[in-house]
Amino acid sequence: MNEGSGALQLVLSGDPALYNIVRLSLVVSLSAVALAALIGMPLGGLVALTRFPGRALLIVILNAFMGLPPVVVGLAVFLLLSRSGPLGSFGLLFTPTAMVIAQAVLITPIIAALTRQSVEDLWVEYRDELNAMGVKPFARLITLLYDARVALVTVLLAGFGRAAAEVGAVMIVGGNINGFTRVMTTSIALETSKGDLPLAMGLGLILITIVFAINASAWGLRLYAERRIG
Amino acid sequence: MNFLKIVFTATALSLATFSSVCAQDKTITIASTTSTQDSGLFNHLLPAFKAKTGIDVKVIAQGTGQALDTARRGDADVVFVHAKSAEEKFLAEGFGVKRLDVMYNDFVLIGPASDPAGVKGSKDIVASLKAIKAKAAPFVSRGDKSGTHLAELDLWKAAGLDPAGGKADWYKEIGQGMGAALNTAKAMGAYLLSDRATWISFKGKDGLAIAVEGDTRLFNQYGVMLVNPAKHPHVKVALGQAFVDYVLSAEGQKVIADYKIEGQQLFFPNANK
Numbered sequence: 001m002n003e004g005s006g007a008l009q010l011v012l013s014g015d016p017a018l019y020n021i022v023r024l025s026l027v028v029s030l031s032a033v034a035l036a037a038l039i040g041m042p043l044g045g046l047v048a049l050t051r052f053p054g055r056a057l058l059i060v061i062l063n064a065f066m067g068l069p070p071v072v073v074g075l076a077v078f079l080l081l082s083r084s085g086p087l088g089s090f091g092l093l094f095t096p097t098a099m100v101i102a103q104a105v106l107i108t109p110i111i112a113a114l115t116r117q118s119v120e121d122l123w124v125e126y127r128d129e130l131n132a133m134g135v136k137p138f139a140r141l142i143t144l145l146y147d148a149r150v151a152l153v154t155v156l157l158a159g160f161g162r163a164a165a166e167v168g169a170v171m172i173v174g175g176n177i178n179g180f181t182r183v184m185t186t187s188i189a190l191e192t193s194k195g196d197l198p199l200a201m202g203l204g205l206i207l208i209t210i211v212f213a214i215n216a217s218a219w220g221l222r223l224y225a226e227r228r229i230g
Numbered sequence: 231m232n233f234l235k236i237v238f239t240a241t242a243l244s245l246a247t248f249s250s251v252c253a254q255d256k257t258i259t260i261a262s263t264t265s266t267q268d269s270g271l272f273n274h275l276l277p278a279f280k281a282k283t284g285i286d287v288k289v290i291a292q293g294t295g296q297a298l299d300t301a302r303r304g305d306a307d308v309v310f311v312h313a314k315s316a317e318e319k320f321l322a323e324g325f326g327v328k329r330l331d332v333m334y335n336d337f338v339l340i341g342p343a344s345d346p347a348g349v350k351g352s353k354d355i356v357a358s359l360k361a362i363k364a365k366a367a368p369f370v371s372r373g374d375k376s377g378t379h380l381a382e383l384d385l386w387k388a389a390g391l392d393p394a395g396g397k398a399d400w401y402k403e404i405g406q407g408m409g410a411a412l413n414t415a416k417a418m419g420a421y422l423l424s425d426r427a428t429w430i431s432f433k434g435k436d437g438l439a440i441a442v443e444g445d446t447r448l449f450n451q452y453g454v455m456l457v458n459p460a461k462h463p464h465v466k467v468a469l470g471q472a473f474v475d476y477v478l479s480a481e482g483q484k485v486i487a488d489y490k491i492e493g494q495q496l497f498f499p500n501a502n503k
Binding site: 082083084085088091093094175176177178180181190192193194195196197 | 259264267268272273288289290291302303304305406407408409410412413431432433434435462464
């Protein structure tokens with residue numbers, strides 16, 4: 001059985017276990033993107049529009065943290081959520097929630113740093129206009145984030161791609177529990193360790209296809225939006 | 231960073247509420263080893279347990295050392311592992327209530343089909359390890375404090391050798407699970423120690439073969455322990471004890487004995503013996 005046909009058979013068989021794994025992957029990574037966007041976008045916008053001591057350092061930190069190693073993030077969140085850790089009483093370790101938190105930590109810097117860049121570019125363009133109109137700082141932030149929305153779709157996609165692709169963090173904080181915290185990437189790691197390389201590769205192809213489909217639809221949406229906005 | 235903190239606390243709180251609602255259902259977490267999971271034993275055992283008791287089991291499959299650490303931190307209700315000395319240490323530290331034998335199988339020395347050390351068919355694991363050392367044939371070690379790794383180190387000790395400390399270049403510590411070690415050994419044409427269950431269920435055997443088996447020193451005992459609620463009050467004592475009782479019961483022992491791959495029995499129950 002070659003890799004391609006293995007993946008195809010899996011998809012065609014409509015295996016409910018596979019369906020659940022794919023669903024959990026999407027739920028976890030999309031939730032992480034939503035949470036990270038909620039924090040990262042306003043943060044990035046604020047850094048772009050305000051001047052304060054340590055701003056340059058914060059920008060460097062945000063940019064550097066775009067390359068946070070997932071396994072380190074996983075370990076930090078693990079220590080935080082473990083029963084022996086400071087947030088242990090919530091009992092969140094080895095749950096999908098823990099995976100969402102870990103991925104959100106991982107991609108918040110990506111979203112914040114890229115948002116800052118987009119908003120700052122726009123700010124240069126609109127500064128005089130917004131100043132002349134006497135727009136208040138908070139309204140400026142909202143205006144510019146709204147105006148940058150097409151670019152921000154790409155920012156979200158970058159975050160989603162990173163979240164959906166990583167295995168180090170979700171393996172540690174999720175525990176790869178069958179039917180509960182098992183996602184695409186941890187399944188691939190598991191099948192590799194079982195020596196079933198064709199199945200692992202097949203799952204990999206499915207994952208790539210899904211990420212591709214999401215990117216393609218977002219790109220289509222962007223083209224459509226650009227045409228509408230003009 | 232206060233904003234971050236607030237968002238996280240709020241999220242954690244709302245999700246904790248959600249998960250504590252979920253915690254009402256009967257679910258326990260077991261820290262176990264890769265061999266019990268990768269061999270498919272849990273897929274066979276847990277549905278039978280659930281049918282009997284209605285309890286859902288979440289399995290975290292790690293090396294024995296890591297599984298015991300997970301339980302030490304209070305992140306599991308039950309441990310089900312295979313390294314008696316490490317388990318007894320865990321018990322002595324007060325993290326376990328009581329250690330009970332569940333089942334056994336054995337380790338096998340796997341090697342490349344070409345058998346460069348000429349040990350194939352031997353029943354003497356210690357002499358075989360000496361032969362591998364003498365020929366400087368490649369050897370892959372788990373290097374991850376798993377039960378199999380600890381067993382391997384004991385066997386080298388029995389052979390009076392210390393390749394791990396001696397930095398021998400034919401001895402590769404890869405720090406990964408059993409399956410990954412088998413993949414690596416296959417790619418390197420190396421020998422390695424594996425538990426028989428993982429070997430039988432491993433799907434990429436071609437190029438590898440059993441070199442040494444049947445030595446009494448290759449015995450591999452699995453034990454089960456309830457995590458001590460005195461150390462971790464949130465441990466689900468009743469549900470965890472139900473699992474321990476089940477695997478030790480005549481019924482649970484039979485379910486374990488009945489698990490076969492291609493006609494081969496993977497684990498041999500030996501509770502209360």
